[in-house]
Amino acid sequence: MQLIYEQSVNGRRGVKLPVSDVPSAAELPENLLRRESAALPEVSELDLVRHFTNLSRRNYSLDTNFYPLGSCTMKYNAKVLENAAALFAPFHPMTALLPGGVEFCQGSLGMLYDLGQMLADITGMDEVTTQPLAGAHGEMTGILLIAAYHAARGNKAKKKYVVVPDSSHGTNPASASIAGYEIITVPTASYGDMDIELFKKAMNDEVAAVMMTCPNTLGLFNPHIKEISDIAHSHDALMYYDGANLNAIMGKVKPGDVGFDVIHVNLHKTFGTPHGGGGPGAGPVGVKKELIPFLPQPRIVMNDDGQFLLEDQKAASIGRTANFFGNFSVMAKAYAYIIMLGRDGLIRVSEQAVLNANYIKERLKAYYDLPYDMTCMHECVFSASKQLEHGVHAIDVAKFLIDKGYHPPTVYFPLIVKEAIMIEPTETESKATLDAFIDVMIEAAMTAETNPQLLHDAPVTTPVGRLDETKAAREQNVCCIG
Amino acid sequence: MNDSHYCPHTPEEIQEMLSAIGVASVEELFSPIPSELRAKTFNLPPGLSEFETFDKMKSIASDNGGGMSAFVGGGFYDHIIPAAVDHLSGRAEFYTAYTPYQPECSQGTLQALFEYQTAICRLTGMGVSNASLYDGGTACAEAAMMALRITGRNKIIVDGCVNPFSRQVLKTYLYNLDVEVIEIAPLDGLLNREELAGMLDESVAAVLVQNPNFFGCVDDFTALAQQVHALDALLIASVYPISLGLLATPGEMGVDITVGDGQSLGNPLSFGGPSFGFIAAKKAHIRNMPGRIIGETVDKQGRRGFVLTLQAREQHIKRHKATSNICSNQGLCALRGLIFLSAIGRQGLVDMARMNRDKAEYAKAQLVSIPGVTALQSAATFNEFTIFLPKPADGVVAELLRKDIIAGVPLGQYYQGSENCLVVTVTEKRSRKEIDLLVKELEVAVCN
C-alpha cells in the first residue's frame, strides 16, 4: 500500500477550518518563523478515510481474530467502555489544579478515588495511585517508592540491588535499572518457580526489593510465595508484585495478603481496556500503608464531607510520575468494567480464564512439549522442541497460525523456555473458538512432521510475507524523507 | 455459572472441559494455591447490567462542571478534532490489536506508525522519531536519560521556564540516580542566559528548554545550541506541536533531541489522558533512542513492509541494559496524531497555528486595555501569554470559574513572587464572543 505521503498532491486541502473572527496579528520576527511549512499529507478527506480504513484491514485484532498472546491478556474489550470513557472527553485536567478548581472536577476525582479503593480491595493494598501510564511505568514508580522508603530509613546508600527471577518480564529488570538499582537474577528450578535455595543465597541486606509475577510467566502459582516474602522482609527488602497476571487470581488470592508491599496492575490486561495497537494502557500502583507518604503527588483524598481534594507538597513524596492524573479515559473504562462485572463477575473471570488455559494445555500436551507439566493458571507455556527435530521453530508455528486466521501466541518468551509458545486464551473465548484453535495447533504439529517447508514458507495469506528484519536494522529507514 | 458478563460457557460446556482436563471442579484448578493464602474477603459491590453501568458513568461525568470556556493550557490544549480522527482510530482493527510483534498481520499498525514517525520528523525538522512515549513530561525525562547515555556525563540543566509538571516528572525519574539536576530561575519569563553561561561546562550532559515556554514566550535557541555543542553537550527542546505550523523548528535551531506532548494533535482533553509523548532526535542518536521504532524493509518477494526495528535497544532483549523500560506506549494516541495531521494537512496546520496566534493577540490586546492589567513584554508569544493583574491571580481565577470561565493558570503556585501573574491560552476554538466575555468578567473581577 502507498504511504499517505505518496498520495499527497500539492495544494490539496483536507478538513476545512473555521473562518477566523478576529483581525490578523502582526507577523512574528523572521528568526522565530519556520522557513518552510512541514511537508504533511495533502489529501482529501475521502482519500484519508480510505487510506486508514484500508490500513486497518491489514491488522489482526481481537475483534477480528482469536488473539491468544501470552502475558498480554487479550480479552474482549466491551463496547460500552468506549462510550463511557467518551463522556469525559471535554474536561480539562488543569481545572482541578486551579484555585477553587476541584469543586468542578468532583466526578473525575471521585471516580479515580473509587477506582483506587476497588483496586486496593482486589489486590489487598492500602492505597492506590492512578498516575502511572503503563505497566512498566508502574514498575518504575513502584521501585522509586521503594527507594524512597529505604532512603527515609537512612538506607539509601546501603540498598543497591533488586532481585528478579530469570522468568521475569524484561520490563522488570529494565524498570529497576532505570530506577537506579543493579539486578540480581535468580534461576528457575525444575518445579517451575524461582529456585528457593538459590534465592536464599542471593538475598542479603543490600537488596532493596524482590520483583515477582505470581502466577509467574510460566503461568504457575508459586506455593512458596509467603516464604519468599518472609525471607525478603527479613533482609528489609520489599516485595514488588508485577500485576500483569492478575487475571488469574481475582477473588482467589490478594497479593497484599501474601506479603507483597507494592504492586502495579495493567488495566489494559485484567480490566478489559483495549491495547490500542501498543497503548495507551494504565498501570496504577498500590502500596501498603508504610509507603503511602511516598506516593506520587498530587494525591486524591476524600474529606469528612465526602468531597474529593488534591493533596500536594508532601515532603516525602517521590514527586510526579506523569503530568496529570494518569491515562484518565483508560481508568474510566476500567472503572466501568469493574462495576459492571462486580464481585462475582470478577471471580468468574479468573475461574474461566484458568479453565480455558488448562483446557488448551491438556488438549495440546500430546502434540507439543510441555516443560512444566502441572496445573496452570491463566496461561500455559509449551516448547516447540519436538517440532525442532523436524527443523520447525516456534516462529514457524506462529506464522502457520497466521495463515489460518489466528494471531499467534507469544513466542520466545519466557526466555527460560527454549522455543517457547505461550498461550493465554482469556475467559472471553468460547469453547468452540478454543476447539478450533486447538485443531489448528494440532494441524501445525502434524504439518511439522509431514511438510515442514509449508511452515517455513508461511505466512502466504497476508499482504506481506516474512520481512527482512536485518535489512530494517541495517538501513534504518524510520521515516520517509520528504 | 454463565450469568456473568463476557464469560460465554454454558454449564454443559464447562463440564465437558473439566472432564477433558480430568478434574471435578473449577475450584480444583486453584489447588496449587495453598489454602492459607486464599483471600478471606472480597468486598466489591454486585455487578450491573451494561445499561446501568453506562447510567452510572453518566451520573459521574455530570458531577463535573461542564460547558466551561477554557482559556487554560499548562500542557493540554483544547483544539479542534476532525470527526475522522474518532472514526478511523475507533476502528477495532486498530484499537483492539496489541503491540505489532507479528509484522505480517500487523502492517496496518506498523505502516501507520511509520507514517507517524515521518510526520513527527517533518514537523520538528529532526532525523528520527520513535513510535511514541507516554506523555510530555516522561518524554522530557527520557530525553534527559538519553543525553546521559550519549555523553556519559551526569549533569542536566533545566530552564525554569519549562512546564513545572514536566520538570517534576524529570526529577522523579532521576530521583534515585547519581545525577545532578540544576534548575535556572526564569528572568522576565525567559531563560536566564547569563546564569546559564556561568554553569555551562564540560560536565553538563544536556540543557533542557521549552518553546514556547510555560509563560508563553517564544524564543530562538540557535545560539544556545552552538554554545552547548561547543562543550559536546546536547540541547533538548520541548515543543508544542501546533505551534510548529508557524514557529521555527527545533531542527532549524540545531536542537539535538526534541520532545513534547502530542495531546493537541487530535487527542481529547479527557481529564489529562491518554495523550502521547513524542521524541525525535538527530539521526546519529538512533541507537540511544528509547521505546519502539518502526523501520521499513521488504519481504522475500521484494514487497515493502514495516517492522519493529533496532529491538536490541529494548527491554525484552536487553533487559536491565535496555535504553528504556517502555513496553506498551501510546500507540493509538500517536495514530490519532497522525490522522489529525493528515486531516488538517500541510496548509491547514499553518492556518490553524496562525489562527491560534491571531486569537491570542486579540485577547491580549483586549485584556491589557483593562485598567491595571499589563502583559509580559519580554518576548513574542504564540497562543499563550502572561499578564500581570493588579491583584493576586488565584482569587480572580476562582471567581471566574464560578462563571464557567477557566481564565488561565495563575503563576504564584509555580514561581515565587508571581502571585499576580496569569497565563492565558487562546486556541482556535475560542470565539471572539467568548474572548470578549473573558475580558468583561476579568475586568469585573480585578476591579472589585
Ligand SMILES: Cc1ncc(COP(=O)(O)O)c(C=O)c1O
Ligand atoms: C509480565 C509482564 N510484566 C510487565 C509488562 C509490561 O506492561 P506494559 O506493557 O503495560 O508496560 C508486561 C506486558 O507485556 C507483562 O506481560
